[in-house]
Amino acid sequence: MGPLSKLNYKIISHIMGLLLMVNGGFMLLSSMVSWYYQDGVLHQMLSAGAVAVVLGGVIMFYTKNHRKEVQKREGYIIVAFGWIFMALIGTLPYIFTGAISNFTNAFFETMSGYTTTGATILTDIESIPRGVLFWRSITHWIGGMGIIVLAIAILPLLGIGGMQLFAAEAPGPGGDKLHPRITDTAKRLWLIYVGYTLAETILLKLAGMSFFDAINHSLSTLSTGGFSTKNASVAYWNDTPMIQYIIIAFMFLAGSNFVLSYFAFKRKFQKIFQDEEFKLYSILVVGLAAVAALLIYFEADVSFSSIAHPMVWGPFESAVRHSLFQVLTIITTTGFVSADYTLWTPFLTIFFFGMMFLGGCAGSTSGGIKVMRHLIMIKNGVLEFKRTLHPHAVLPVRYNRKAVPQPIVFNILGFFILYMLSFIIGVLVFSWLGLDFKTALGGAASTLGNIGPALGDLGPVDSYAYLPSAAKWWSSFLMLIGRLELFTVLILLTPFFWRNR
Template sequence: MVNGVFMMLAAVFSWFYDEDVLGQIILAGTVAIGSGGIIMFLTRNHRKEIQKREGYIIVTFGWVFMALIGTLPYIFTGAIPNFTNAFFETMSGYSTTGATILTDIESLPNGILFWRSITHWIGGMGIIVLAIAILPLLGIGGMQLFAAEAPGPSGDKLHPRITDTAKRLWLIYVGYTLAETILLKMAGMSFFDAINHSLSTLGTGGFSTKNASVAYWNDKPMIQYILILFMFLAGTNFVLSYFAFKRKFQKIFKDEEFKMYGLFVVGLTTIAALLIYFEADVSASSIAHPMVWGPAESAFRHALFQVVSLITTTGFISADYTMWTPFLTIFFFGMMFLGGSAGSTSGGIKVMRHLIMIKNGVLEFKRTLHPHAILPVRYNTKAVPQPIVFNILGFFILYMLSFIIGTLVFSWLGLDFKTALGGAASTLGNIGPGLGNLGPVDTYANLPSAAKWWSSFLMLIGRLELFTVLILLTPFFWRNR
């Protein structure tokens, strides 16, 4: 039903721009609202208690059915008549991956372009609520640590009730979206482009209204700096944004994950900027107007943009970074395995998990020297329970296994090694651009149908923290209690 309401919002844009597809978008919204209403009516008297098993099923199949319903505007309007392609595009939208099968985005009706962007926005906020309200209760991938740090039973929680927590985060999310739209409009974007890119940015998605993505505005550096700022904010724990609005800045600067997140951005941007300035030809890799404020600023801006875009898993591009140097190609590929902060709209492994794994690794050296000493892993001065450390290590191993299996399946389906490698890392990490034939200036249009379905599966498990979906594939999950 919520999907249907947002389809009606897309219909408003279609009506405003006097497009022929208005009726089809309204029909898609009517079908979505109607079918949701019928299901709600038929299940109104069912038991509302949810156990862990039901939680896994609701989250996984909720996302799948959301994607199935989300294909209706594409299919009804004929924008993407093929169901496989429509499902891929919708799953890419809701999972905030930003990979696309469209080869000429600018030819689409504005109502469809808006629907495409709003799927990022819906998926992004859904992930924040998921991270705060649901995954910690299910014990997914170490997210219970985030629950303890943010909305848990301490005095720092946003509000005792999860619903009120979600409302406060919605307000921040909407506020950021409006602020970015206004700033992008002031910087030179049209209102329609500004609202679409704001929806994509806050969801860390990457869908653009232009074929060249953000490189279309390489002649307007201020637009790219605004996008960088909001990509960084979207990749930050949204609870920290709440603390910032409450003027509790000390909590932000004491947060270890935020400090490492900032350190990643600063350090990686410095390395990339120096390499781009001294070794890469930015003019050859930029789609238009590469140097407005000089070569030094251009190198810094492109480095910062790509670093923030990849770490936050947004996937916007300002240049084809695979055309710079082989080292920079591998350098940016490695960033696909970082991810933003826990409690953000970013995909990937997450900075918090990397931090705890590094700390645990360092402690292993100390434990080797002092086998009888009790040396707990500490995060934000608090000892991390051992089960959570094991959970995070297990998540990392499962993530890397999923990446390896994903690459092997892509290779089996006919993709070359470089393309298979980039495709698996990009879809599993919800990033968008990959390597080879799936690089920053390419699309997923030429993938075989089976590879598109496999990509959709990787996007889903990556977005829902692996365990949520993969546990449904285990036989013991379905056995009687």
């Protein structure tokens, strides 16, 4: 790799300009929502979109003669700074409309959107103009879409956090590849992403949601984001169980590997049933929901006190529905709320806190550590016992009947250590900034895992509005590094990244 002066700044700037233009295009789309609903902020939304499009266009014009080649170091810069630039320009609709006039709050809300965290500083969501609410949901959808591209096309090339293994399962050589070209693979997964979004919108509309609420919740669900159009989140529809079951189904799909959805549409069901990560993911969802449902049902006096209209179809059904909903919303890092689980039993509060460290499947839009990493770490741990007894035996870790290269195993172990270290530092900084222990613990786990609801003063029915400004910026940083697989951002903070070779 060449010295710092050899960095291809033009292509970095060119891609940043493209991202700004894409952002601006979605802002203009959001302005059409303002026009349709006559929410009074049409001109402000148009102005925000115009600024983003023009600024992006100017940058692209002055960098059009760039060298096409992107090296690894440039890739890291593009990925990390791409999210930061999108968040900065994404504040414009909030600021121009006055929906969020404070820049720190606007940046927090936008970063929470793009990282599909779903943490919010808004205390009265239903008073926000509809065009702005749609933009807020769109930031989720763009972020989720971007994560698919990262997982398929960019992170494997950079060697990030075990995603090479996912690349080997999806677009790499062998019978499992979707298409020989990475760009075509990404297009196919985007098509599934868009298709699921449309399907959920239609089903939610048929189940009783307004079209506006349906499209917004679909954008949030498929991106595993969690922004809602209601102050009570999905608990607003506790008296309409079918709506919650539809969201449950699509949260499960959004938390699974999108490549498996492709195989399902191609009727290659055997590939799905043989996938070890998907099997463990399914077992975790069903098993953890069953435990929660039994505890909710037998502690009904305590548990149902936090659920409005809890027993539309009977107490047992309600216990099953709310446990399944809350388990999925935490594991997939979606962050919707159907009930305040911190008002259930103390055991269940800790139970849900532990789930914040699981995450969905690799190749999904969910955040967190990911089920695949947990699976490989467990397998490697079991093999360590065997290696102790048989020190000369060759015992590779196997995943989906294939030996996992040792560097990937080390990468995953390194990722886990770095993740837990980031969590501990996150808690310490929050405590230093004045948060109590429970709030600091939950806030660090939730923002780093891109979950949204946390513990203490940041519980499922609370807002992040009352955090000190410094804590909001720290939250934004944790959201960013958690969403981009840690290494992508943290490597930019190391001196050897910028050192001449």
